[in-house]
Amino acid sequence: MKEYDGNLMPFKQFTYLRVSLTTQPISWVKKFIYLNGMRMLADALSILNRQVSRREGDNTLEHEIVKCLKGLLNTRIGSREALENPKCIYTLTYSIDSKYITTRKLVADALIYLCCSEDSLGHAFVIEGMDKLQKFRQQSMRFEGWMQVFEATILGRGRVRSSISSASSTSGRNVPIHDDRKNHTDKELLDYALSNIMLVNALIEIPDELELRIHLRNQLNLCGLSKILKLLEEFGNDLINLQIRKFERVAEADMAELIESYNNHVLQNMNDPHDVFEALLNSVEGTRAFDYFLSTLQHMLLIRYDNDLKTRYYQVIDSLVTNVVLDQHYLESGTQKSMGSVSSIIAKFEKEEQLEQALKDLKETKDQLNKVLSRKNELELELSINQGKFIN
Secondary structure, three states: OOOOOOOOOOHHHHHHHHHHHHHOOHHHHHHHHHOOHHHHHHHHHHHHHOOOOOOOOHHHHHHHHHHHHHHHHOOHHHHHHHHHOOHHHHHHHHHHHOOOHHHHHHHHHHHHHHHOOHHHHHHHHHHHHHHHHHHHHOOOOOOHHHHHHHHHHHHOOOOOOHHHHHHHHOOOOOOOOOOHHHHOOHHHHHHHHHHHHHHHHHHHHOOOOHHHHHHHHHHHHHOOHHHHHHHHHOOOOHHHHHHHHHHHHHHHHHHHHHHHOOOOOOOOOOOOHHHHHHHHHHHHOOOOHHHHHHHHHHHHOOOOOOHHHHHHHHHHHHHHHHHHHOOOOOOOOHHHHHHOOHHHHHHHHHHHHHHHHHHHHHHHHHHHHHHHHHHHHHHHHHHHHHHHHHHO
């Protein structure tokens, strides 16, 4: 540890380390973590994940490092260290699209454990890791890279296809093609699929807030999860089907809770734009919000660009609306960083509205005062005239 200079150690040393982490007493593991061993492993994995192209043996080395990190996370002190210094969580997330299916499974298992950590802190760090991965891969959606590889693995029965390789190589990571028939068993594929659908459920189920659960589910579906679930059902595996039913039950429960909040309109299908629009329209009709809703739609009609540019416009709109709805949650975005929190913007609007109301009240008071003064002058004039008549 004292001789570690930030460069990658030979593969054999990582193997020795993994064996030591599983055979040495817990006091040895504690000392290893105390000497920043966990951070050293995260640094080593980060070096591999940021390579434009990989050398022979790098994928095997990645697998060994991931096994070391997962072993540490299985201890209380290791998981606590990860939550206090989340770089290892972010770095692990980068390996969710590793070449080796066994590495991808290990990463999914580790992220599930972290998602279920105390106070949902691990869940927040896993989401943040997905955001960092999206930015590094230069992708448009949070779960795009993960879902692409998940789908390609299922379709190829374990093989990462060339389309994923070419898409990833442009963003700093090559995902090479390999023939799973020679290297992987059906059991490894089923284990990989099970771990990934369990990770999906962990990401969605952990948040207490309905809005956040629906938001994460929508993002996953947008990246192809619905298609993946149909492919997984074809496996006919009881454990996988159990997780799919669990996903569906939570989605149905969230739908029922959402419908309850729209008691003037039965929202039949969240994926039907006509039904969603009707529910939304009914929720604002007869309120002051209706004018702003209509104004928003009218401005959206002005987006006349075609194809990619229009898509980008709607991505920006979706991001802005998401930030408004989820302002109270931990999903921070670039928009929030540049504009401040939505609550502070709303507070500003409230202050402006209060000022506008105060000015309106002041004007009404002035009008009433002017009427009183005018009436006073009229009475004084009448009194003066009457006094003149009396004297005469």
